[in-house]
Amino acid sequence: MTMHKKKLVAGNWKMNGTLAANEALVKALVGGLDSPACDVAVCVPAPYLSQVQSLAKDSAIALGAQDVSAHASGAFTGEQSAGMLQEFGVRYAIVGHSERRQYHGESDEAVSAKAAMALRHGITPIVCVGETLQQREAGQTDEVVKRQLAAVIHDNGHCISEIVVAYEPVWAIGTGKTATPEQAQAVHHLLRAQLHHAAGDHAAGIRILYGGSMNAANAAQLLAQPDIDGGLIGGASLKAPDFLQIIAAANQAMSAPRA
Template sequence: MKKKLIAGNWKMNGSLAANTALLEQLHIGMPVAPCLVAVCVPAAYLHQVAAAVKPVGAIAVGAQDVSAFDSGAYTGEISAAMLRDLGVRYAIVGHSERRQYHGESDALVATKAQKALACGVTPIVCVGETLEEREAGKTVDVVKRQLAAVIHANGHCISEIVVAYEPVWAIGTGKTATPEQAQEVHAVLRGQLAAATPHADRVHILYGGSMNAANAQQLLAQKDIDGGLVGGASLKAADFLTIITAASAV
């Protein structure tokens, strides 16, 4: 049975001093035999965080995005090869905020996942529906369409990705899908992956809609929820450690 994966998404938060303090608290409070743990940090802090976590080894470093290009005249972009040079293990692709605010399409997200995989960086592919889409009964259609693009572009190595189901209506709103609602969508995604690869069980499918210290245990107890992509709670050491501990005990 594979270990759970808990990945923190710091979003556009942090400072040199705050990052150091947070990581020190995480290292001190990390449970014995923890689950897989990662922190996905702003690009400006990748080098700092990578240097801080390397001596301990309990926390992997993730980026919050990756370029769809290998190199060239793409000012402000960071390539997968650059992330690899910094010791980055994961890269979030297709987060709803990127899709919403930067107009990222399913095809672009699939290309970004492809570039990450080619450089040995594991993409955390985000999928999820808006409140309007859920109320219209389109949840399954939306998440399957989003994942299908990634499967089509990366079919030969799709078992190497991580998927994060993030219902858009539950991100940063304090609302959370019930464990049953989350499991239902995770089961759909697992079935879609199983149709694409005989190694679907290797894929971590994370829940990412406002997972916190209070609800993590119930969510993580679901059959197809393999961990969490944690937002605000990952900036609070005590809360993040509570989630990690819950995931380590499952």
């Protein structure tokens, strides 16, 4: 039986949470986790980084941010630098989430600059790529995700093996629609080939997460695919039982023999 690379289950709380709700959620996760075989992270709103850092201390849960500035410091009101995040023990930062691209006009170049800044501070960027429904229906999926990832590879080629990629079909985020395991695997395979071209054999160790409405019901099937190395979980990460079930599915997928 071969062990797969460590899967990663990362929760993205988006703009949700209260001090009381966060405490209940993190305590339930810590209590239900034990020693997971996979890596686990929660990406929380910036005001709660300190609280969650304290709640998750000495547990298997790594802390993540939902964004990071492309700038080191200065007159950038409302931004958080990688250095600031580092001070709170942040291990992961989501960059280029479709909601940032859509509502905040983030370009591929901006996403790439953010990834570079995270890497410079020892924070692993979770680089999101994905197509809209319109793009998928127009047959542009491959072209769009390759373009989005190419920008990050172009600027970070020397340390590309240190990133995490998340494929999030925009049409499957918060809509309840999920890519079929086959649809998701096809894109993950394409991204793996692109990474292989850039990083050679190191590409096999780069984790590619699926991030489009993965939940307790469909996680096992998605995580069984050869190129799906974990999940970037939205709504289900706010419910401890669901999130724990996805983590259990990831643990299970890691111990399953390769087909």
